[in-house]
Amino acid sequence: MQARVRISLGAITCALVAGTLVNPTTAFGQTDDVTFTKDIAPIFQASCQTCHRDGAIAPMSLMTYDESRPWARAIKDKVSTRSMPPWYIDRNIGVQDFKYDRSLSDDQIATIVAWVDAGAPRGNPSDMPAARQFANRDMWHIGEPDWIVPIPEPFVVPADGANWWGDLFSDSGLTEDRWIKSVETKPSAEGFPVVHHAVTRLQESVDSDQGEFLNEYAQGKNGDAFPAGTGRLVKAGSIIRFNMHYASIGKETTDRTSVGLTFYPKGEEPKHELFSRALAQNYDLDIPAGDDDVRHDSYHPFTENVRLTGYQPHLHNRGKRQCIEAILPDGTTEMLSCSNWDFGWHIVYNYEDDAQPLLPKGTFLHTMTWHDNSAGNRWNPDARNWAGFGQRSSDDMSFTWTSYYELDDDEFAAAQEERRVMTNDDDN
């Protein structure tokens, strides 16, 4: 798959070079060259700087020309293989409209490659856009929460150390059931640079391996406000599980990540419950030692009509790729999404409202997963070992986190009609 992406990029780069050849030089003899100040800085502002600036999680700042120039080769490599920015949706398969999509277009990648190949020129300083301003780290993007639950104790990340992955559990403190309207998971202001990701879930108890997904924090993401008329039920006595990934930054840093919730008024219930569930869990993984392309399939039946709002592959170290497909009641199939997998990043892909798949009851969600148990996978703990399903981090997994809500037949027909009208409008 990577190869296919590279081939198409190659074609685009060639097209761009060919275009430059026929482009007439401008009146003063200057060619229309790609420069940092004119072309690259706006891309970095939009797609890189949330993470690549002082005090954020990335290893270097890409705020200025002088900071970016030494990284030019690495930048070309990471953007042209689409390993940066982290966003692994396959652009040739399935739905393409996502909220918080930070990926680069093929044209933007071609621009960055052309800039690096031209020697990464600075360009005219007056072309440089004003520096991007970032939100205050104490700010909640969902507004002041009604309820805030922090991790149980402040977490100290040493100056130097291996990445830390693990689960922390806090009592929600809720003594009655409440419907939530929005949710945001957020590191403390000091912890911001060391929190690589934080995924929050609701569980009935610490040992439960089921539960409702709450929210995923990653830099550049601003919390989730549920679609109008939908909400998630937080039961009294719920436990909140924080799945954390901490990374050292060269100085001891203390974090206290919290999750903030806003509620529907007491007694008011949203029309639809927005579920977020682990579906199509595969308990029969058989991943031979050394094999770099092991496929497994698993299925989940939807017994009600559903509107799918979000998708997250869930694999462990040997994960390589996951695709989800709908097998519709009439037997036809529709590819919904494919995503490569990098264990270092847990990304939730939320569909744009207009693109959320509408699946009639009787649909099977078909999950296809590929694992790479070879030494070529940098996350592989030991390529000499067979791997199967399990909870330990040395075991592997395959399931699909989905967010969805159910529609009755009338609502479903109305949603389909709305989609049909919209699609026809687009065609005109």
Ligand code: HEC
């Ligand atoms: C969501 C946060 C995030 C975004 C957005 C992001 N990066 Fe990164 N980047 C990282 C982190 C963290 C690393 C360190 C390696 C890792 O964890 O994968 C990294 C590593 C890199 C590296 C490798 C540095 C090295 O040590 O060799 C390059 C180059 C890079 N990023 C370029 C970019 C560019 C260019 C963009 C935008 C087009 C971008 N990144 C967007 C977080 C981000």
